[in-house]
Amino acid sequence: MLTVHGLSASVNPTDFHRLGVGPSSWLHVIRKVQIVRDDRTLEPDHLGRYQITFPTDTAAATYHDTLTRIHRLARHKLLSPTGLWQSTKPSTSPTEELDSLTLLPASQQLNVTRSRVQAKRPWITTMQRIVSALGAKPDDRPRVILLRVYPPTLEVKEVSRVIRKDGIDRKCMWRVSEPYFLDPNVKTDGQDSEVHTSTPIRRAESFEAQKRRFAVICPTMSEAHRFQRYWNQRTLFTNEAMRERHTFHAAVLYW
Structure with a gap:
């Protein structure tokens, strides 16, 4: 490798x-x-x-x-x-x-x-854990989408409601799972000296903190790409009073 x-x-x-x-x-x-x-x-x-x-x-x-x-x-x-x-x-x-x-x-x-190919890479282990938590089989390698939301004020149920409401309004429901919250403060035990993930420098920490991340899975690659095209860099009102706006960024993860 x-x-x-x-x-x-x-x-x-x-x-x-x-x-x-x-x-x-x-x-x-x-x-x-x-x-x-x-x-x-x-x-x-x-x-x-x-x-x-x-x-x-x-x-x-x-x-x-x-x-x-x-x-x-x-x-x-x-x-x-x-x-x-x-x-x-x-x-x-x-x-x-x-x-x-x-x-x-x-x-x-x-x-x-x-180097030699690593048996298990830490972020792949995270992907497998997410897929299992969302009720799918990791061996099937479902398509995973990283969804970033700014400002970081939405919870899982609110993101799910926004996605579902958009599908109802367009009369074309999104075939995606419930969102999975990616907690940046969670400790993982998969890191090693060869493939450890890097720590962002201090000036980037404030910017990273301005985004909240979720993962959703799609049954097919075409649905994943359709979701990415529609939701990437999209800004919309996210509450019923039409007073809060959030910007979404979507990226398909290849694993």
């Missing part, structure tokens, strides 16, 4: 697949790409870590070498004062290879570590 550090939370698995010549050269080699998440809030890790698993050690080593080489080439191009960075000798086009590097900018240092 490779762990790439310091990446943006908006990086997609396709960014890892397209590395090198050809749009899908690693598509059938990489087994899984997962962002490391906080096991209490399910937010992306503050260190920007992505874990990539491969079927063999050889595949992991080859990918590591390819990523290092292309990133080194990108930095050489960035720092070249004359712009004369391209050679005519290689059989493959350096420009084409550079275009495939979308994981991080050339100005950023590359930090990759290798």
